[in-house]
Every structure is written in structure tokens, then in C-alpha cells.
Amino acid sequence: MEYERIKELLVPSSKVVITTHRSPDGDAIGSSLGLYHFLILNGIEASVIIPDPDPEFLRWMAGHEHITVFELDQEKAKSLISEANVIFSLDYNRLDRIAEMGAWVEKASAKKILIDHHIDPATYFDFSLSDTSASSTAQLVFQFADNLGWNSLLNKEIAECLYSGIMTDTGSFKFSSTSAYTHRVVADLMDAGLVPDHVHNSIFDNNSYDRLQLLGYALSNKFEFDADLGISIIGVSLSEKNRFKYQKGDTEGLVNYGLSVKGSKMAVFLSEELNFTKFSFRSKGQVDVNKIARAYFNGGGHKNAAGGRLDISLKDAINYLKDVIQNKISL
């Protein structure tokens, strides 16, 4: 990245919009708000726009009250996008990941800056900090700020936002994308005032009773494990989700239970929506779920974590999945 040229773009007279992907997760919100605070502290007029609402357990982050949700406040979002000098794309790298917002970002006259760690970035960006080996976009925001000489601005609020992104996207420093640099970044965030257990409590100890009931039900009634193939499948239907008063985010992490069974090489979680079924894939070692999600499930992601979607019911989706497992792929 050409940091000198970016420095010229990020000055107090700039209007900057930060965008992130649909169904925003901890890294999407954490990296966006982390960058937002860095910009504000530089005297820059900055806004964060997300396509649709984020789950409640992320809404404690400092600055969250200033986020604009595109689908709830389109006029404001469109005017911010069209007036921006600089638009950041954080934690996504193709415009189809931000739904209808994509068309508005595409036609905006602003310079486009990508900060992301997903594979195969689109090439339409003016500047691109794409590192598929990075643990998280939040880690890349730290690095970006460091390269711009902003590290002296690091404070507790930024540290909490970036930690949220790093910690959730690494599964609490578990995933193979966690590097020595990741831990050194977190040490610096702690020096800036981060108290990790507050963040953990805010994000994880926020369960509704219904959510835990849904977890229990899914594990005891909807969980299949094929020990020969090393494949776990958990699927919940729309009516089951309704029964447990499903809120967005309630099934987050469920796929990891599947992967935690001894001998599990790949875990799939299926969640039925109104007219389609969403797939979450997780794998270990050499099993490449990105390839599988791309080839058969209209999706993609990382080698060991990917998603997909098919416009069929849960029942049909499980049958299709089993057909793919039996006949199309080998782990």
C-alpha cells in the first residue's frame, strides 16, 4: 500500500465512509469502529455504514451509536456514500457482500481503500491492504494505523474494538491464522488499556436463556456425526428457530461443536431461512471447505471456514449435502 498517498487522502477536510459486510460479525464491527476512532482522533469526518443490523452482543462497542444501518436509513447512507472522498471496504472484498449498498459504493466518486483478509479480492479498489494470512481485519487495521504513524493514538476504546475483531475471528486465538504478531498486537492493545475479560463477558456472557435452550435442542436432537467420514452435521429449521424465539446471532458458533468431536474433519451447520438455507462449513487441516462451498453451495470463504446458501428447504439441503459428501468430494 502506498501510505504516503493515503496520508494525503486522510486529512481533516476529508469525508470518510467505512463500510463492512452484510450480517456483520465481531471482526466487521470491531475493525470498522476501530478505524472510525483512529479517523475521528485525526480530526476526520468519518461514518460507519453497515448493510443490515449487527447482533446485540456487539452493540456495546464505543462509537456504535454513530453507525448508520443502510436498510434502516437509506437516504442518510446514500448521501454519506455519495459525498465521501474516501470509502473503506473492511472485512469484505467483493461488492456483492454488501447487498444493495454495493451499487451505491460502486458509483461513488470516492477513492476506494480495501482492508481485508479474505481470498480473491476484487481489483476495483484504488488501494488494497489484502492479507489472507492475517488473523482478522482488525489486526490489519492495527497494522494500517501503525504504518500511517497513528499508533500513539491507540486508546482503550480502539483497543476494545480491535480486540473484539481479533478474538472472535481467531476463535480466542485458536485458529491457525493466529500468529506471533497477533499476540504481540494484543499485548500492545492491553498496554493501551484493554481489559480482555470485559470484552469476553460482553460478547459471550450475553446469552438469552432461549439461545441456550436452542443450543441444547440442536445438540441433542439435530446433531449427526459420521465417525467413518469424520463429518458432523447440525441443521435447524425455521420453525425450530421460531420455537426458541431465535434472534440473529443465536446459532453463531454452533458449527464449532460439530468440529469438536474427536475425529471430526469437517463440520457443517445448516440454518433454514424463509426461502433458503444457509450453510456454515468448518474444517481441520487440509480439508478445504472454501473449495467445497464454491463448487456446490454458492459460497466460499477461507480454507478452514466458509459459508454458502441454496434456495431450498432444510430437508432438501441436508439431502443435497449428503449427496455431495457421498458422491462428489473426498476428505
Add this chain to the structure above:
Amino acid sequence: MEYERIKELLVPSSKVVITTHRSPDGDAIGSSLGLYHFLILNGIEASVIIPDPDPEFLRWMAGHEHITVFELDQEKAKSLISEANVIFSLDYNRLDRIAEMGAWVEKASAKKILIDHHIDPATYFDFSLSDTSASSTAQLVFQFADNLGWNSLLNKEIAECLYSGIMTDTGSFKFSSTSAYTHRVVADLMDAGLVPDHVHNSIFDNNSYDRLQLLGYALSNKFEFDADLGISIIGVSLSEKNRFKYQKGDTEGLVNYGLSVKGSKMAVFLSEELNFTKFSFRSKGQVDVNKIARAYFNGGGHKNAAGGRLDISLKDAINYLKDVIQNKISL
């Protein structure tokens, strides 16, 4: 600690025994084997002795095959202890924590070195590295080795052992004992070849399908949450455990699900055994479960994590617990 005098004790002609506590956990085994490798690399004749067997999910650590289990091989253990020049006490600080082994360690002529992070250390040690603010004994072993100038010896095997201790004792870097130094130590361990996800997989992704079925069953059928009082209760009977082919450790961590409900101040997990019921208490903030466990449940522990036991059935235990909650304590 007087590292110069310790250096004189730790020379190739020394015979060193490393001991750790009963029911050894990840930090006990990880710190002991980490130190063991450092000693061996210095040409020192070293042995690790544990009072009773450790759980299977820790036995993959390098050097584990050289561990002597006191209760399985008393003659060998006693002769190692009596011939030692130096005995290390790792991850415990009172001899009653090592059961019958304590008497033998006490009468041994060896110099005694403590490396530990528990409160109220006994004073009988010749050298004592006691730091109650440290995340783990494994972190203190890293620091001890660093102070002896051994850091150039750090290798992948040592790094995996020490990481196992740090990671398990911090709840994956969640607990408030996690410091910036903790993360910097882990970064150094990664530079030495540690691959964290291998360790996580070895320790955690070892669930049996039955264990997850028991978890699901307990959450969906045995979980009560009193939103007014902020109290979660989960109890499983002996026959329920048998139904899911219960193995030691299978209900480990279940109490934390109770505490993860928004608004939960205290969580209790009850596990019925043959003629008694075991209690695990967890709490947040100012709720002191150590006091409660001591006063009503024949137990104790820490302020936010304690245990207890009553010689009654699960059903009676739940009734008694509810009576205590309603009439004896206020949160």
C-alpha cells in the same frame, strides 16, 4: 529469587525431581514438562513425578512417557525423591496438595524450589518464585528459564508444553490474570515453533459424541434460570450420566453455560455420584461463592469459583440448594 545460587544447583551432576499437584491439569503437566525439557537440554538428570494419573487429553505432550505416577509406581518415585539434589514444586504451594507424596518430599534432603501462582504459599521452600498475579505456572517457568539465561534453548516441544499451561489456565486468554506479558510470552513461544491450533485440537477437540449429547440434554432438559435472582441451576443425575456413557471430565465447563446467561450472577452445577452430590459454583463480581460453599455445602475455593459436596441425592440436593437460595443468602 537468587538465580546465581540456583544456577549452581542446576548443573549436569544434579539429580532433579519436578513435582506437581494431585488431579493434575493442563498447567500442572504443561509447566512440569516444559521445565523438564529445559533441564534435560542443560544435561541435567530430571524426572517428573505426579501423585495420580492426569487426564488422557494431556498425554500427547512431549516427554509425557517419562512421567512417574506416584500411586502407580511408589518405589521408583520414592527413590527418585530421596536421591534428588533439587525438588521443584510446580503449580502448588502446600504439601497437602500432593497427597502421600508430601511426606516423602518433606523429608527429602534436596533443596526445594517453588514455582507457583496460588495464594498463601507455605514457607518451607529454599527458593520461591511465587506470583499470584501470574496467569499460570507455565508463564512463571518461562520467566524462570529466561532469568537463568535458558531462552535460547526454547524449542517447539517446550513451547507446546508451556502454551498448554498458559492457555488452559487463562481460559484461552479470557481470565483477568491474562496480561500483556502473557501474550508476549505466547508470541515468543510461537517464534519457537508452537502451532496453537494443534494444542487446542489436542486438548479441546477431543469430545466424544456422547459428551455433546449429554451437554445438549442437560441444557435443554435440566437447566433452570431464575431471572429475578440471577441464578442458574443445572443438575444431572447418576442415571442420566450413565445414559450418556459418562467419562471423567465430561461435565467439565457445564457450569459456565449457566453463568453465560445475561443477568446471571451465580451458576450452580450439580452432579450426582453414587452416594453423594457434587456442587460447582461460579459467580460474577461481588458474589462470593467461596463463602456460600463453605457455609452450606462442605466446600470452598475462590471468590468466583468454588465447589462443595453433600451426601444426599440430586433431588434432595436441588431442594436444599433452593432453600439456601430463598432463605439463607442474598446475592
